[in-house]
Amino acid sequence: MPRLGMEPLRRRALIDATLNAVGERGSLDVTMSEIAARAGVSSALAHHYFGAKDDLLFATMRHLLAELHREAVPALREAASPRERLDAVVAVSFSPAQFRAEIVGAWLAFYVAAQQAAPMRRLLRIYARRLHANLMAGLTPLLPRAQAAEVAEATAALIDGLYIRRALKEGEPDPVSAVALVRSYLDLRLGSQGGQA
Amino acid sequence: MPRLGMEPLRRRALIDATLNAVGERGSLDVTMSEIAARAGVSSALAHHYFGAKDDLLFATMRHLLAELHREAVPALREAASPRERLDAVVAVSFSPAQFRAEIVGAWLAFYVAAQQAAPMRRLLRIYARRLHANLMAGLTPLLPRAQAAEVAEATAALIDGLYIRRALKEGEPDPVSAVALVRSYLDLRLGSQGGQA
DNA sequence: TAATTTTGATTGACTCATCAATCAAGAAAA
DNA sequence: TTTTCTTGATTGATGAGTCAATCAAAATTA
Numbered sequence: 001m002p003r004l005g006m007e008p009l010r011r012r013a014l015i016d017a018t019l020n021a022v023g024e025r026g027s028l029d030v031t032m033s034e035i036a037a038r039a040g041v042s043s044a045l046a047h048h049y050f051g052a053k054d055d056l057l058f059a060t061m062r063h064l065l066a067e068l069h070r071e072a073v074p075a076l077r078e079a080a081s082p083r084e085r086l087d088a089v090v091a092v093s094f095s096p097a098q099f100r101a102e103i104v105g106a107w108l109a110f111y112v113a114a115q116q117a118a119p120m121r122r123l124l125r126i127y128a129r130r131l132h133a134n135l136m137a138g139l140t141p142l143l144p145r146a147q148a149a150e151v152a153e154a155t156a157a158l159i160d161g162l163y164i165r166r167a168l169k170e171g172e173p174d175p176v177s178a179v180a181l182v183r184s185y186l187d188l189r190l191g192s193q194g195g196q197a
Numbered sequence: 198m199p200r201l202g203m204e205p206l207r208r209r210a211l212i213d214a215t216l217n218a219v220g221e222r223g224s225l226d227v228t229m230s231e232i233a234a235r236a237g238v239s240s241a242l243a244h245h246y247f248g249a250k251d252d253l254l255f256a257t258m259r260h261l262l263a264e265l266h267r268e269a270v271p272a273l274r275e276a277a278s279p280r281e282r283l284d285a286v287v288a289v290s291f292s293p294a295q296f297r298a299e300i301v302g303a304w305l306a307f308y309v310a311a312q313q314a315a316p317m318r319r320l321l322r323i324y325a326r327r328l329h330a331n332l333m334a335g336l337t338p339l340l341p342r343a344q345a346a347e348v349a350e351a352t353a354a355l356i357d358g359l360y361i362r363r364a365l366k367e368g369e370p371d372p373v374s375a376v377a378l379v380r381s382y383l384d385l386r387l388g389s390q391g392g393q394a
Numbered sequence: 395t396a397a398t399t400t401t402g403a404t405t406g407a408c409t410c411a412t413c414a415a416t417c418a419a420g421a422a423a424a
Numbered sequence: 425t426t427t428t429c430t431t432g433a434t435t436g437a438t439g440a441g442t443c444a445a446t447c448a449a450a451a452t453t454a
Contacts (some may be wrong), residue, residue, distance in 0.1 A: 006429065025419060026312030027254050029226065034274055042215075042431050047415060105312060115223035115302065115364065124365065155356065161358030167312060168321060173350075181351055188385050224405050228439060244441060371403060 003186065007049065011059075014037040014046055017059040023102025030111050054117070061110045062140055063122055064103070068127070068177065073096060076134065083190065086138035086155075090182045093159050093174045108167045131156055142190055151189050158182055187194070200380045204246065210236040211243055215257040220299025221224075223364065225254060225310050251314070258320055259306045261300070265324070268292060275333065280387065283335035286328070287379045290356050291372045296363065328353055339387055348386050355379055 017038035021030040034051055034136075036043040050056040072092045079085040092098065114120040135155055139148035162178045214235035218227040233240040247320055269289045276282040279377040287294065310319040332352055336345035359375045370378075 010429090026309055032415085035405095035411080044415085044416080044431055045429080048430080053414065108309055108312075111241050111361065111365070112223060112305055115305075128365075150378065151380070155383060157358030157362055157370075157378070158351065158354055159358070160361050161356070163356030164308065164361055166353055168308070168318070168325075173354075175321070181347065181354070183380070184347070185351060207403085230439080240401095241405055241442085242403075245404080248441095250440065350433085364428085 010039070010041065010045065011049055014041070014049060014056065015060050015063050018056055019101055019106055021102075022057075022060065023100075023106040026105040027107055028109050031057075037143045056088070057110075058117075058119055058123075060106075061120055064106060064110070065123060065127055068092070068098060069130070071097060072130075072134070079138075081140040083186075086135065086186055087183065089134045089138065090155075090159075090179055090186075093131075094162075094178045094182075096175060099163075099175045099178070101166070104163055104166045107163060127166070128156070131159070151180050151186075155182060155185065158185060198209055199217075207236070207238065208246055211238070211246065211253060212229070212257050212260050215253055216261070216303055217299055218305040219254075219257065219306050220297075220301075223302040225306050229253075236328060241339055255308075255314075255316055255320075256309070257303075260308070261303060262324055264342065265295060268294060269327075269331070276335075279335045280339040283332065283383055284380065286331045286335065287352075287356070287376055291375045291379075292361075293372060296360075296372045296375070298363070301360055301363045303358060316370070319362075322331075325353070328356070348383075352379060352382065355382060 014035065017035045018030070021035050021038055022028055032043040035056070036046045039046070046056060049155050050059060068106065072089070075088040075092050076085060077152045079088045097103075110120060111124065132152055135152040136148060139151055142148070159182065162173050162181070166173050166178070211232065214232045215227070218232050218235055219225060229240040229243050232253070233243045236243070243253060247256060269286070272289050273282060276285045292302075307317060308321065311321045316361040329349055332349040333345060336348055339345070340348065355381065359370050359378070363370050363375070
């Protein structure tokens with residue numbers, strides 16, 4: 001079996017497996033054996049590549065963040081106006097790739113774990129800062145700074161809230177209505193040049 | 198030691214201990230021994246009164262829901278107008294008793310656990326339905342039904358979002374600004390007869 | 395009232411299962 | 425043959441749940 005250059009493939013497979021396992025279960029207490037089995041390898045190999053379980057979980061969370069970033073960068077580059085920038089932030093947050101049940105479940109699990117694990121908390125802080133910065137970039141040209149800050153805070157809370165409600169599946173917010181809801185809030189706040197009545 | 202009628206006291210102490218432990222740790226994997234120790238009894242006694250660990254956790258979650266309800270009922274009764282009713286819902290959600298770090302941490306932990314445990318999911322559904330009903334009761338006199346539903350959804354998401362952001366402590370939303378933020382949203386949606394500019 | 399029985403309250407010690415982490419050894423390339 | 429992968433088997437720790445035994449208040453009886 002041992003072909004050369006397996007390392008990157010196995011790392012990737014293990015991270016994907018972790019993501020799926022964590023996302024489905026909605027919690028970080030998945031066993032190394034389960035993760036390894038999903039990736040088609042032994043648990044010993046998972047330890048070989050990642051060291052401790054925590055390291056694998058951390059790497060998985062970082063992967064999640066990286067994916068979000070990878071999707072956000074081009075979307076923001078294409079945005080011509082401040083309002084388009086805001087719409088891009090919202091669109092990415094609820095993109096089909098990001099708003100899937102497993103991904104949302106994984107986010108939630110990491111969110112919780114971050115309360116105890118400092119490294120994860122740091123990662124989450126990066127996400128929060130990026131989101132805030134992106135929102136402010138779109139808002140400050142349109143609103144006085146204090147109002148912009150309030151709207152950014154509310155929008156971020158709205159996004160997080162829709163995520164958590166999505167995690168409690170069973171029919172709750174689909175991507176389309178989630179985007180519509182946040183945009184409708186922005187319309188209202190920005191003087192609704194473009195929203196429905 | 199065994200005075201008669203210890204049962205209700207012990208049950209209460211164990212539930213409180215569970216709440217504190219879970220809230221501080223922000224996760225349900227606290228040991229029965231730790232909980233029991235906090236309550237000043239042995240782990241065996243916790244099992245004696247509650248059976249399995251799951252049952253104790255479930256009872257604790259139910260307690261949380263009951264406390265929220267107990268606070269909401271009088272507040273809603275005193276509300277004279279629809280708008281006051283809405284304000285009451287918001288006020289209770291962020292009341293000092295509810296918006297404490299441990300309580301919020303516990304809610305988050307239960308939220309996550311509910312993804313796997315059907316009984317907890319059912320409890321959470323009750324909470325969601327109550328919140329929705331209370332919001333709609335305040336909104337339907339003021340808005341067409343479709344809009345009322347959208348505002349209720351957004352408000353609920355906003356509340357949940359502020360909770361989750363609060364859980365990631367470190368300076369995030371204090372009760373006062375959280376209330377202000379949600380009310381400001383409602384002002385805007387309802388035509389702001391009574392909010393600040 | 396004093397002795398006796400009953401019963402709720404409580405625990406320490408034990409069992410059993412689970413799981414992360416390690417390690418020595420094996421198989422396939424190079 | 426050396427290096428890169430890979431695993432089965434093992435270990436050590438932890439934690440849920442059980443059980444037999446103890447303790448002391450309350451109820452009963454004499």
